[in-house]
Amino acid sequence: MKITVAQLNYHIGNFERNKDHICNAIRKAKTEGSDLIVFSELCIPGYPPLDLLDRLDFIEKCNLTVNEIANECTGIAAIVGSPTLNRKPEGKKLFNSALLLSEGKVIFSSNKALLPTYDIFDEYRYFEPENRFSVFSFRGLRLAITICEDLWDEQPFDNEFEKTRLYTVSPMEELARQNPDIIINISASPFSYSKIEAKENIFRAKAIKYNIPVISVNQTGANTELIFDGASIIVNKKGEIFNQLPFFEEAVETYSFDDINSGSAFRKDARPGIVPLMHKALVTGIRDYFAKTSFKSCIIGLSGGIDSAICLCLAVEAMGNENVRALLMPSRYSSDHSVKDAVALANTLNVHYDIINIERPFTAFEGELAPLFEGKNKDVTEENIQARIRATLLMAVSNKYGCILLNTSNKSEAAVGYGTLYGDMAGGLSVIGDVYKTDVYRLADYINRNGEIIPENTIKKFPSAELRPDQHDTDSLPDYNILDSILYQYIELQKPAGRIVSEGSDMDTVFKVIKMIDFNEYKRYQAPPVLRISSKAFGAGRRMPLVARY
């Protein structure tokens, strides 16, 4: 008995492309003499399809595609993920299903029981939870087919307030009573740099608990904010990792069940480190955003600072230098080295750049507003005007040349609202909006690991928005090491303020930072989608009321 793991990159709603992709993998598996090929959760429509699931025509397209793929399954069976109609008179209209296809037919189906509805997940919005569970015997092998969260009936949450057991049923406990030989888990589990080991441990623990191997197949590639790492995993019955597919790449690999089961072929390459994985995740996120929207090129406002430098490097790696352009927009407050450092980086990466000084539009705005602002002091207003002039210039080039503006704000800035709405917060996609400033520096070191790409001066200088004379980020923010530590505890770990203080942070700083985070919900509401690499990113995973007082 041979089983093929198909870790593919799907495009939401692009049924033709997904089908071709799936059928190519089936053909490859056939040539390798495989009996069963396993794809990932909701691979037919791509994950997450969100409210497209509310459209009957969309579901009909899923069914049609499943049937077409079933016809490809001659001499081989395939497990695919698709929404299916709930035929009962009551309940949600759909199930999130794993379908076993063979010789033109669906010969078995299994529906998801544990529907993640937290963070970025909204599955109970669409799906009815299943409450009956069956092992299916295929070519003599008793398969326990589960869908993603179905195996996660116990899991560690970053927020201690969450229960370890989020559900009142355990599908695998039910299936275990039917003596399965193997657990097949199809998933669509997004990358989070803090969850890599925890995820592996879930599968290892289940293999040990039930004393059978686990094959878990994840999708790879990015869909807007969500980046899926693949890293599909095969665990032997002793809980050892028999093999793991690559991170952020497609792969189709065939294994013999006996090899997996015996555990004799145990092998595991060392997992890449966290910073290289963050880097690869972000490159994947940019690449797929463009590949899947069919836009070919991007523009970045290059300031000479570290954030835009990192984004330029990531974009060049994702799209090629010929598809990336930079715009330098110095002002009366820019330091000499800003333009010099930006030009050096553009030259090193061989990226086209233009320089526009914003003095003339700035003067025009100041002139027009002078009568309205008579007697008023200069303040953040004038800083914001400069940031908005830059956004207007970037968007003008974006409009004229059909290139998408990449946003270069980092997570620390986004958290405390250190940025201008419709100014430096503009862009089609936020590249590092889920990367804390201290991790931005780590990424810079990684990018420079084989020699200087990002100028040393860009890395070494004090961070500054350069919107007024001698401005430094630390004028209004704590040191980034301190800031990021508070942010991580408040945002990712969701610790109360008092707890952060009692565990060692300065009280005034903690309260000041939290006040800034809460006050700036309105800005983040209008921010671009953010490539998500943490366990709690701004965007759909964190839903805060705007007019609350708490």
Next chain:
Amino acid sequence: MKITVAQLNYHIGNFERNKDHICNAIRKAKTEGSDLIVFSELCIPGYPPLDLLDRLDFIEKCNLTVNEIANECTGIAAIVGSPTLNRKPEGKKLFNSALLLSEGKVIFSSNKALLPTYDIFDEYRYFEPENRFSVFSFRGLRLAITICEDLWDEQPFDNEFEKTRLYTVSPMEELARQNPDIIINISASPFSYSKIEAKENIFRAKAIKYNIPVISVNQTGANTELIFDGASIIVNKKGEIFNQLPFFEEAVETYSFDDINSGSAFRKDARPGIVPLMHKALVTGIRDYFAKTSFKSCIIGLSGGIDSAICLCLAVEAMGNENVRALLMPSRYSSDHSVKDAVALANTLNVHYDIINIERPFTAFEGELAPLFEGKNKDVTEENIQARIRATLLMAVSNKYGCILLNTSNKSEAAVGYGTLYGDMAGGLSVIGDVYKTDVYRLADYINRNGEIIPENTIKKFPSAELRPDQHDTDSLPDYNILDSILYQYIELQKPAGRIVSEGSDMDTVFKVIKMIDFNEYKRYQAPPVLRISSKAFGAGRRMPLVARY
């Protein structure tokens, strides 16, 4: 036995204010000799608290506030809504509870079973559904206490694809077996102009089915996008409306159970029409956004067109003319009447206005971009620059004077992407982003019902963005009557394209419009929060993937 209905306006997370409000109502009820006062769903934290529910300190604050209110309940009992901890080892950490308070204690609690998780609702994100149901006997009256959706086990959805029965249990069926005398329903049910009658019919049908009266208490007031109409309803056992509290206003009213039960005092004022209710909803939405964020004043870009005119009228009604300012920003493409009509409206409403011609900043941008745009034709780029200059000016005044920019885009424009991101799509709150253009005209007629406020010319002229010579909306869009009909069918009713065509719309127009809607998800992603008055508004209630191809 006297029962008081307390229809109040809550501020999310503002426990002190909510408590004071609740305690004042309790005191009033005491003076009226009431036995029981009923507040609305989650009144303690205010609805919807969203991810604040993920914070243990927030839940502890809820508990504390409940206890303080319980101490106020001497000689009277109160039903309040609050999250409570789920003490079981597994499942979601919270229940959405109705708590019966009396003499300093919680004497009974009932948890919500049917957790709406569709459109703007995410309740299964936070709450464990209850599966046990008990009637509670209070002063001789057997109360069936239900929470909002618990009574909505059958409901009509706009999307025909949804099932009428969305849940597999019916709390009221279970409670009915225990012979209750009355159904108490505490709710937090947002306004939607197409659901007014459907909502009443739910309560009337339950009263008839179980042959007992229903008291349903809703909150009023707005929390960011969501506007709650109150309109709490008392239905006698024949299903007749015994009384209904006002729309969009606080009210505390006391009734005798015998009067309600006998049905003899049946009375009902005529319900206001749909357009007056839309109007009142939007005014409430603006008023509460400012009251609850503590911002005092707003600014609106006044073009002479109907959208900004409507918004100015609504803002003046909500906040008073002294807290509203207008900025007129004509360009080389503005028609003569634009400034004239805008000035006329500002004068009629006695609103402060300034005029800034955008020619100089526009020329400055054109000059700086000329080298980059050499050999390129003029296109939408130049139109967008004008829109972004206006946003920059509006935001500059907003920053300098601390007034919030109100966005004036309508739902038809937002749907087809007829607007400039970071330009006319800017603002802290979208006033009419859930109002189709054809309804904008209805609102204008309503505002002018007692004499001309909005100039006739503003209402009569062809809609135009005035971003190039002789531009009209119909150059790139179908007539608004046709457009809005297609939009409503696609967005609210979620009909497939083929169905809209087969029911009488022109095929090319339908496909063109739907393509525009789908393509412009990325713009709406960054739009301000939209005051919601329909059954499907853009924003949190409609979650579409950005990089899909469907």
